[in-house]
Amino acid sequence: MSFRSSLRLLLRTIVGTAPGRACVLLALAVCAGLLAPAVLAVTGLAVTRAPAAVDAGLTSPAGRDLLSALALIGVLFAVGQALAPVRDAVGVSIGSTIVQRLRERLLGATLGPPGIAHLEDPAVADEIQRGSGIEWDVGPMTRVVEELGKTVTQLTAAIGSAVLLAGLEWWAPLVLLVAVALSHLWTDDEEHRMVQAQEKYAVLDRRADYHRDLALDPPAAKEVRLFGLAGYLAGRTRGWRLDYLAEVWRARAARRGPVPRTLAAVVVTYGLVLGTLAARVLAADVGVGQLAVYVPAIATLTGLGAGFVDLWWVRQGAAAVPHILELERVTLTPRTRLSGTGSAAGKPERELRLSGVRFGYPGAAQPVLDGLDLTIPAGTSLAIVGVNGAGKTTLLKLLARLYDPDEGAILVDGVDLRDLDPASWRRQLAVVFQDFVRYELSARDNIAFGRPPDDADDEAEALRTAARRAGALDLIEELPSGWETVLARQYAGGAELSGGQWQRIALARALRAAQGGARLLVLDEPTANLDIRAEADLFERFLELTAGTTTLLVTHRLSSVRHADRICVLGDGRVSEQGTHEELLAAGGTYARMFRLQADRFAGAAETSGAADLSGAADLSGTVADV
Numbered sequence: 200m201s202f203r204s205s206l207r208l209l210l211r212t213i214v215g216t217a218p219g220r221a222c223v224l225l226a227l228a229v230c231a232g233l234l235a236p237a238v239l240a241v242t243g244l245a246v247t248r249a250p251a252a253v254d255a256g257l258t259s260p261a262g263r264d265l266l267s268a269l270a271l272i273g274v275l276f277a278v279g280q281a282l283a284p285v286r287d288a289v290g291v292s293i294g295s296t297i298v299q300r301l302r303e304r305l306l307g308a309t310l311g312p313p314g315i316a317h318l319e320d321p322a323v324a325d326e327i328q329r330g331s332g333i334e335w336d337v338g339p340m341t342r343v344v345e346e347l348g349k350t351v352t353q354l355t356a357a358i359g360s361a362v363l364l365a366g367l368e369w370w371a372p373l374v375l376l377v378a379v380a381l382s383h384l385w386t387d388d389e390e391h392r393m394v395q396a397q398e399k400y401a402v403l404d405r406r407a408d409y410h411r412d413l414a415l416d417p418p419a420a421k422e423v424r425l426f427g428l429a430g431y432l433a434g435r436t437r438g439w440r441l442d443y444l445a446e447v448w449r450a451r452a453a454r455r456g457p458v459p460r461t462l463a464a465v466v467v468t469y470g471l472v473l474g475t476l477a478a479r480v481l482a483a484d485v486g487v488g489q490l491a492v493y494v495p496a497i498a499t500l501t502g503l504g505a506g507f508v509d510l511w512w513v514r515q516g517a518a519a520v521p522h523i524l525e526l527e528r529v530t531l532t533p534r535t536r537l538s539g540t541g542s543a544a545g546k547p548e549r550e551l552r553l554s555g556v557r558f559g560y561p562g563a564a565q566p567v568l569d570g571l572d573l574t575i576p577a578g579t580s581l582a583i584v585g586v587n588g589a590g591k592t593t594l595l596k597l598l599a600r601l602y603d604p605d606e607g608a609i610l611v612d613g614v615d616l617r618d619l620d621p622a623s624w625r626r627q628l629a630v631v632f633q634d635f636v637r638y639e640l641s642a643r644d645n646i647a648f649g650r651p652p653d654d655a656d657d658e659a660e661a662l663r664t665a666a667r668r669a670g671a672l673d674l675i676e677e678l679p680s681g682w683e684t685v686l687a688r689q690y691a692g693g694a695e696l697s698g699g700q701w702q703r704i705a706l707a708r709a710l711r712a713a714q715g716g717a718r719l720l721v722l723d724e725p726t727a728n729l730d731i732r733a734e735a736d737l738f739e740r741f742l743e744l745t746a747g748t749t750t751l752l753v754t755h756r757l758s759s760v761r762h763a764d765r766i767c768v769l770g771d772g773r774v775s776e777q778g779t780h781e782e783l784l785a786a787g788g789t790y791a792r793m794f795r796l797q798a799d800r801f802a803g804a805a806e807t808s809g810a811a812d813l814s815g816a817a818d819l820s821g822t823v824a825d826v
Contacts, residue, residue, distance in 0.1 A: 205517035212520060213344065216300050217293045224293060227286040228348045232355020234279040235499060236363055239492050241275065244268050247488030290348045294341030301523055308526035313537045313621035315601045317530050320561060326526050343517070357503045360496040364472075367479065367493050371472045375500040378468040407439035469501055537603060538617055543624040546611045547718060547749055551575040551598070555607035557772075558597060566605070567593045569772030577612075577718070580750040582760035584790065585769035591753045592633065594769070595721050598751070600624055629712035633724040633753075635705040637696075639687035642675045642704065649708040650715030661714055662707075669707035674700055713748055720750045757794045766790065 214221050245268035252265035309318065309327060317323045357379075361372035413419045414432040423429055476493055479485040485493070553573040559566035567590040575581050583591050596602055597609060600621050609616040616624065629649065638645050646662050662682070666672040678684035678694050685693040686704070696704065706725055713720055752763055760766050761780040768776040768783070768790050776788050783790040 205521055208520045208524065209343075209517040212300070213293060213297055213347075217296050220289055220293050220296075224286065224289045224344070224348050225351060227282055227289060228351035229355050231279060231282040231286055232352040232357075233359055234275050234282070235356035236359025236496070238272060238275045238279070239360065239363055239495050239499075241268055241271050242495075243488040243492035245272065245488075246491040247486065286348050286352070287345050290345040291341045294344040297344065298341070301520070304527065305523050308523065308530050312530045313600065313625075314603070315596075316561065323526070323529060326522050326529065353503055357500050360499040363492055364496040364500065366489070367472075367485070368475055371475065371497075372500060374468050375472060375497065376503075378464040379500065379503045381464050403439050403443035407436050407443060410436040410439060465501060469497070472497055537600065537621050539619045539621060539624075541614065541619045541623070543611065543619045543627050545718070546614075546619075546624075546627055547575075547577040549577050549612045550610075551577070551719070551749065552610040552613075553594075553597075553607070554610060556597065556604045556609065557606035558593065558602065558604050566772060568597075568604075571607070571769075571773050573767060573774050573777075575749060575751070577749050578747055579764040580752065580762070582752045582754065582763035582766045583769060584754070584757065584760060584766060584793065589769040590772055591769055592723055595630070595632070595723055595751065595753060598719070598721065599628055599630055626716070627718045628721060629709040629717035629719070629748075630721040631702075631705045631709045631723060631725050635701075635708075637686065637701050639685065639689065639693075641683050641685055642678060643682040645686060645704050646671075646707045646711050649711030650717070662711065665707045665711040665714055668710050669703050671700070671703035671707045674703065718749060720748045722751065723753045724755065725752070757790075757797050 245265060248261060248265045248268060251261035252259070255261045257263070257266060305327075357376070361376060364372040364375075410432050414423065414429065414436065423432065476485065476490070476497070480490060551574070553571050556568050556571040557566050558568045567588075571590075571594070583594065585591055597604060600616060603617055611619065611624075638648070643662060646665055647658065649665065663672060666675055674696075675682055675684075679692055686696055686701075687693045688695045702725065706722075709720060709722070750763075752760065754760060764779070765777065766780060766783055767774045768788070770776075770789065776783055776786065776790055778786065784794065785791075
């Protein structure tokens with residue numbers, strides 16, 4: 200998008216967000232601009248009256264006229280000195296408001312859609328990078344609005360100076376203004392190409408940022424040091440950044456023509472007008488007072504070209520606005536926004552049914568799920584197993600409505616999930632994903648996020664109950680500040696948890712959601728970071744924890760799934776086997792082979808270590824022996 204189009208969008212945003220302050224800024228900028236030619240005119244008057252005042256004395260009428268002119272100059276100068284900081288302060292105020300509004304729009308465009316398909320789209324990721332040119336610091340945008348105010352002041356001063364300079368020759372201000380306009384057009388084209396290069400190669404900038412963040416963020420700190428990646432990451436960050444800048448520099452180098460053309464236009468026109476002025480002075484057609492007006496007026500007009508250079512800040516700020524608007528447009532698409540307005544309260548009451556579900560990620564050669572049929576009676580537990588890549592987590596994402604199926608339907612009590620309001624449906628869900636978030640917040644917040652309380656007085660007991668059921672209560676109460684402890688060492692008084700402890704916190708969060716009315720509990724590898732004894736202890740209470748709740752369990756530890764009412768095996772994007780633990784073992788299919796492999800591994804480990812108390816291994820080996 201051209202600078203003019205981007206500027207129009209920015210101006211509409213400014214006027215729409217802060218119309219009153221925008222009018223004040225415009226008025227202050229125009230007034231500040233009018234002061235400059237006013238000072239020039241009065242200065243010329245004072246210089247004209249000075250000889251007579253000197254001859255007659257300051258008490259004479261000529262002297263008093265000179266003193267009046269000088270006093271007026273002082274007043275105008277003082278007003279100008281006062282207006283400039285007020286104008287800039289209003290600009291800072293508007294800039295702060297604008298950047299906050301644009302932040303909200305950027306966050307709304309990225310976080311607003313109920314689904315996550317847009318966040319995994321490379322084109323959208325590039326738009327987010329470009330839109331982030333607004334920056335989280337208000338400084339750049341306040342500078343943009345300040346420069347807009349200064350530009351209006353410079354334009355007003357230039358117009359006033361042009362009116363004064365017309366007294367020399369009618370064509371003199373026009374020549375200078377044409378030269379300034381040409382130089383601006385030439386540099387505008389160059390800067391536009393540079394901005395285009397910056398936007399075109401945003402992916403390089405994004406890769407540089409990723410490598411930088413890996414080097415700086417605590418989650419990657421252990422592996423960065425263990426594998427000696429510090430030098431590599433620093434080098435790759437520098438390399439990607441230089442690749443990005445090389446494209447910008449290449450665009451700049453390809454447009455060196457405007458520089459000599461601009462200099463030539465300024466020199467020729469400036470020389471022409473000054474030459475004319477010199478000739479008029481020598482011919483005694485221009486007096487000293489007029490000379491005192493014309494020379495600064497010429498400087499003001501030619502200085503307008505330098506003022507346009509400051510528009511670079513405006514250009515940079517304006518360039519991000521169209522990308523934020525584009526993000527809003529992209530994330531309004533049906534695939535991203537997700538349809539549905541029906542209430543999901545109390546669902547499922549009878550069953551969840553997946554009928555002919557087909558789904559593939561954008562850009563993937565093959566669908567992950569292809570013709571999947573599955574029925575889950577309400578109030579029962581279903582374990583989903585399968586090899587890596589079989590589509591287990593994808594199935595859970597569809598049930599959580601982070602995506603909609605490409606074909607087929609997910610029916611909740613006979614109602615297509617696409618007809619239900621996504622927010623209403625998610626209030627019926629309690630989910631622990633395998634890659635659950637470890638919030639660097641208090642232990643209280645980490646669990647309370649499962650369901651905001653309806654009654655603050657009941658929250659403490661509800662949180663304690665959820666933590667106790669997940670086996671996390673003792674852990675929390677032993678933290679330095681108990682429930683108020685921040686779960687990160689980067690904060691004073693904070694604490695770092697182990698993987699298994701974090702998993703208990705995440706499970707407590709899901710159980711808190713179940714307490715709050717969620718009717719579908721989804722557990723994706725809920726015990727992956729627990730040891731065998733802790734896992735066995737958890738699943739001994741599994742039926743108690745999920746009583747009356749429709750529960751889906753995804754796990755690779757097949758000793759756990761025996762607690763589920765039914766087990767389904769995914770393969771080739773469909774359900775390949777389904778039944779109880781005993782039925783599937785008796786069938787001798789994929790599930791039976793997977794179970795025996797794990798049983799043999801655990802049994803071998805138990806014999807080698809002599810760990811007779813490894814209940815998971817004992818359960819597995821005992822069950823296989825019975826088959």
